Amino acid sequence: MPSHFRDTEQQGVPDVITGGPEPVQTITASTDIARSEGSAVDAPASGSLYAPLESKGKVVPRTGTPTISLRGVTLIYPAQPNKPALDDVSLDIYPGDFVFVVGHSGSGKSTFLRLLTREIKATKGDVIVAGQNLTKMRNWKVPYLRRQIGTVYQDFKLLPDKTVYGNVAFALECIGKPRSVIEAQVPEVLRLVGLAEKMDNFPDQLSGGEQQRVSVARAMVNRPPLLVCDEPTGNLDPAISLGIMKLLDRINQTGTTVVMATHDREMVDSMRRRVVALEAGHVVRDQERGGYGFYDAL
Amino acid sequence: MSCATKRGEATVSMMPSNLGYSIREAGQHIRRNWSTCLGAIVTIFLSLFVIGVFILGSSLVSNLVGSVEDRVTIQAFLSDGADRAAVDAYQSKVLGWSNVESVTYKSKEEALQEYRETMSNRNAEDAVAALDGQNPVPASLVIKLDDPKQVETTANQIVADQEFAAIADTPENAASSVQYGKETVDRLFSVTNYIRIAAAVLIVLLVFVAFVFINNTIRLAITARRREIGIMRLVGASNSFIRGPFVAEGAIEALVGSVLAIVSLQVGWNFLKPQLSNSLQFLSFELKPQVVIGCYVSLVLLGVVIGLFGSAIAMRRYLKV
Numbered sequence: 001m002p003s004h005f006r007d008t009e010q011q012g013v014p015d016v017i018t019g020g021p022e023p024v025q026t027i028t029a030s031t032d033i034a035r036s037e038g039s040a041v042d043a044p045a046s047g048s049l050y051a052p053l054e055s056k057g058k059v060v061p062r063t064g065t066p067t068i069s070l071r072g073v074t075l076i077y078p079a080q081p082n083k084p085a086l087d088d089v090s091l092d093i094y095p096g097d098f099v100f101v102v103g104h105s106g107s108g109k110s111t112f113l114r115l116l117t118r119e120i121k122a123t124k125g126d127v128i129v130a131g132q133n134l135t136k137m138r139n140w141k142v143p144y145l146r147r148q149i150g151t152v153y154q155d156f157k158l159l160p161d162k163t164v165y166g167n168v169a170f171a172l173e174c175i176g177k178p179r180s181v182i183e184a185q186v187p188e189v190l191r192l193v194g195l196a197e198k199m200d201n202f203p204d205q206l207s208g209g210e211q212q213r214v215s216v217a218r219a220m221v222n223r224p225p226l227l228v229c230d231e232p233t234g235n236l237d238p239a240i241s242l243g244i245m246k247l248l249d250r251i252n253q254t255g256t257t258v259v260m261a262t263h264d265r266e267m268v269d270s271m272r273r274r275v276v277a278l279e280a281g282h283v284v285r286d287q288e289r290g291g292y293g294f295y296d297a298l
Numbered sequence: 299m300s301c302a303t304k305r306g307e308a309t310v311s312m313m314p315s316n317l318g319y320s321i322r323e324a325g326q327h328i329r330r331n332w333s334t335c336l337g338a339i340v341t342i343f344l345s346l347f348v349i350g351v352f353i354l355g356s357s358l359v360s361n362l363v364g365s366v367e368d369r370v371t372i373q374a375f376l377s378d379g380a381d382r383a384a385v386d387a388y389q390s391k392v393l394g395w396s397n398v399e400s401v402t403y404k405s406k407e408e409a410l411q412e413y414r415e416t417m418s419n420r421n422a423e424d425a426v427a428a429l430d431g432q433n434p435v436p437a438s439l440v441i442k443l444d445d446p447k448q449v450e451t452t453a454n455q456i457v458a459d460q461e462f463a464a465i466a467d468t469p470e471n472a473a474s475s476v477q478y479g480k481e482t483v484d485r486l487f488s489v490t491n492y493i494r495i496a497a498a499v500l501i502v503l504l505v506f507v508a509f510v511f512i513n514n515t516i517r518l519a520i521t522a523r524r525r526e527i528g529i530m531r532l533v534g535a536s537n538s539f540i541r542g543p544f545v546a547e548g549a550i551e552a553l554v555g556s557v558l559a560i561v562s563l564q565v566g567w568n569f570l571k572p573q574l575s576n577s578l579q580f581l582s583f584e585l586k587p588q589v590v591i592g593c594y595v596s597l598v599l600l601g602v603v604i605g606l607f608g609s610a611i612a613m614r615r616y617l618k619v
Contacts, residue, residue, distance in 0.1 A: 117532075139618075146534035157529055174535035176316065218533070 055098070055249055057272040059288045065131065066092040067226055067257045068116060073125035075111055075281075085111040087281040088125070093259060095225070098252045100268045101261040102292055103278035109261040112278065113230050116259065117149055118142050130225070147175050150219030150227040150256075154234035156211045158203040164190065164214050165199040171218045185221055193217045193247055209240035216247055220256075227251060229260040233267065241267060265292040320542030324550055327543065331519065335551055338515035342555030342604070343562075345508030346597050349501055350563045353593045356497035358585060363490045370446040370486075372453050372478040375436040375467035378406070384465050389439055391461065397452055399442045409435040436467045447487065453478050505600065512608035516548050520616060527616050537617045545609045552605025556598045563594075 068091070075086040086108045093099055101109050114120045115127050118134045127134040130148055137145065158167050165186055172182045190196050193213040203211050212232060219227060229248065233241035245267055252258045262268060268275060268291060275290025276283060328335045376385060385403065393401045404412075410433050414426055441456075443449055456462050457473045466475040520527070530540050567585075574583050 140537070143531070143534045143536045146532065148534075151532055157525070157532065159526055159529060170529070171533040173319070174530050174533050174539060176539065222533070 055253060055273070056270070057289050058098070060094050060097040060274075062092065062094050064094065066128075067095050067097070067130065068093040068259070069126075069128040070115075071126045071128070073115065073122045073127055075108075075115065075120065076123045084123075084281050086115070086122075086278075089281070089283055090125075091276065091283060091286065093257060095257055096252070096255050098249070098258045098271070098273040099260070100271070100273060100275045100290070101259065101278060102263070102268060102275060106280075107278040108281045109278055110230055111281075113228050113259065113261055116226075116228055117146055117151060143175075147222060148224050148226060150216075150222070150224040152212070152215050152219050152227070152229040152232045154231040156203070156215045158211055158214055158218075160203055163200050163202055164195055164206070167203065167214055168218045168221050171221055175222065177222075189217045189221045192220070207240070208236050209243055212236060212240075212244050213247060216244065216251070220251060225256060227256050227258045229258065229262075231261055231263060233262065233264050238266065245271070268292040316539055316542055319539075320546040321550075323543035324546035327519065327523075327547055328550065331522065334515065334518060334522075335547070338512055338548075338551045339555045339558070341511040341515065342508055342552050342601055343558040345504055345511065346556050346559035346601050347562055349504045349508075349600070350559055350593060350597050352497050352501050352504070353596070354563065354567070354585060354590070356493065357589050357593075358583065359493050360490065361584065363486065363493075370443065370449055370478070370483055372441040372443070372449060372456065372476060374439040374441065374456055374462065375475045375477070376438055376465050377467045377469065378436065380437075380465035384461075385437075385439070388461055388465060392439070392441060392456070395452065395455070397444050397448050399444050401442075402440045404438045404440055406433050406435055406437045409438065446483070449478050449483055505604070508601075509604050509608055512548060512552065512604055513612050515551075516544060516609040516612040519547065520544060520612060524616070540617060541610065541613050544613055545606055548605035548609030549602055550605075552601035553598070556601030559597055559601075560594045 070089050070091040073086055073089045074084050076084045089108075089112070101112060103109050111120070115122060115134070116129055118127075118129075118137060122135045125135070129145065132141075132145065134145070159170065162170060168186045168190060169182050172185065177185075187196065187199065190199055193216055195210060195213055195217065198206060198210065203214065206214065216232070227248070232248070233244050236244065241264060248258055248260065249271070272289045272291070275285065275287050275292070277285035277287075277290075389401045389403060392398055410426070413435060441452070443452060453476050457476050459472075462475075463469055463472045466472045468475050527540055571583055
């Protein structure tokens with residue numbers, strides 16, 4: 001069953017971000033996966049809950065142009081001039097990578113993610129995303145950067161007076177996509193996240209996990225090459241969290257680079273993907289196939 | 299996709315659809331929050347209405363003052379024994395002066411008759427009867443001027459003229475034969491100046507008040523939709539796209555408010571004018587149509603400018619990246 005997602009991937013979205021050296025895996029029969037996935041999440045007892053994730057332990061080769069590149073980035077909030085939120089951080093993230101950013105509250109995780117979407121500007125150093133230096137980027141260009149970055153937050157950030165369909169369509173309306181594109185893409189992405197049947201529901205009629213899947217759908221509907229998640233499972237229970245995790249994993253399988261800040265130890269340990277640990281604004285660990293803590297590093 | 303092509307695409311495909319979208323969104327928001335919007339509309343309506351009253355009122359006052367100014371004349375009293383030929387010669391000489399519009403000769407009889415009529419309420423008949431058939435009122439030349447403000451210069455010119463001294467009522471002191479109501483004229487001009495300045499200041503103040511009010515109302519609307527704006531920025535909506543619906547809302551509210559103001563000004567004037575004309579018959583209450591139309595057009599423009607700028611400025615802090 002051809003999907004919009006696969007179509008774009010086959011055309012190979014000519015972009016620095018997705019243009020990884022490795023041929024990207026595509027979603028096959030996305031609808032069916034989404035359906036079974038959706039039911040698994042809604043009924044935690046169905047048994048697939050602790051099934052291994054498809055991409056467990058996958059390592060993305062560090063070659064080619066990085067999607068994200070931080071070069072000696074320091075960020076000092078004016079409120080705390082003596083305590084930099086990030087201190088001389090250098091980091092490369094390559095296309096197709098799935099990176100967990102872990103650390104205590106206040107270690108600089110959110111600051112790091114906010115730098116990527118240029119909600120804040122680095123005090124010193126260069127943040128390069130999709131080949132553009134965000135430190136030097138002019139303000140009017142920022143919206144066009146954000147169209148290439150999907151964002152998912154702990155608090156979903158859905159509009160209560162719009163339906164599920166309306167919320168996802170809103171993301172496309174905002175960037176001036178024609179109605180025909182919206183009508184084709186929104187149901188497609190809602191099928192992907194397993195919410196095709198709840199299209200006309202309002203967010204307050206959905207469970208937390210479903211709401212988060214709506215916000216993932218909204219982040220992905222424009223098919224951005226980079227997905228930034230700030231504790232997407234922060235206030236969901238473990239079973240629902242795993243459903244979201246699998247969804248993000250599958251999105252990553254299509255070649256989308258995912259950067260995810262999290263406190264969820266179990267999730268990080270079960271995925272065995274790249275882990276960047278922050279501590280008081282420094283990168284204290286950057287590890288392929290990492291775990292949440294030092295003790296379980298492979 | 300490079301940023302440049304994305305931008306090109308966006309500007310080409312977004313501009314027309316963005317306008318429609320903005321107006322649609324604004325309409326929807328006005329329907330949903332009609333009470334807040336009604337507040338804004340009423341504020342704009344009242345501000346523009348008061349501004350309109352001041353514009354029309356001050357133009358009415360300057361019309362009235364203009365008609366009074368037209369009546370500012372110089373009276374040059376002539377001696378009873380003045381040679382009629384010399385008077386005629388002098389009349390045509392004064393008529394040749396640059397500022398003089400007309401010079402009329404008023405004979406003793408006409409002057410007495412006028413005195414009787416204007417003083418009829420104050421026992422003028424008795425006073426005239428007491429004169430025993432004599433006529434103490436001198437003949438005079440009544441000089442009308444092009445520019446009433448120059449009345450003093452022209453009066454002094456007549457006083458200084460030797461030719462006038464020869465025919466003046468009081469040849470030894472020509473100044474006392476020339477009257478133009480110096481104090482009245484001076485007071486009139488200072489009063490009209492004050493009225494004009496006060497009207498201008500009040501109009502500026504009212505524009506400012508209307509601006510502050512609409513700015514505040516739009517700010518309320520924005521605060522109510524903070525989340526939505528946050529999400530729009532999240533998904534990469536451009537600033538002009540985010541601003542669109544709010545600016546459209548401000549403009550629509552201003553437009554409705556100004557139309558209401560114009561309608562009520564017109565209705566009020568139609569109601570008031572006959573009553574004023576009836577009770578104050580000696581004054582003219584005519585407004586030039588171009589003044590009225592100009593006033594209405596400027597009210598609409600003012601309203602829309604206030605609406606656009608009020609909302610654009612209110613938006614500014616929410617659009618910092």
